[in-house]
Amino acid sequence: MFTRKHVAVFVDGCFWHGCPIHATYPKSNTGYWLPKLARNIERDRETDAELKDRGWRVVRVWEHMPPADAADMIEEALTKASGHSR
């Protein structure tokens, strides 16, 4: 979290947050897993919307991302955020 610039950073797990590349849905017990995973993703979107309403910039990084790419994304968000806050 970068509170001064209002940038919220999340690192999302590929399985739990439905990564577009690695989202592999469990083949057994789907009645349990599918609603659970869907609710996780839904809650992520709600969190995003709530933070954006309050003027936060939300950066979501997948756990599979190389740290250098994640750092670039965060840096870009911070740059943009500082441009808006004055």
Ligand SMILES: [Zn+2]
């Ligand atoms: Zn992934």
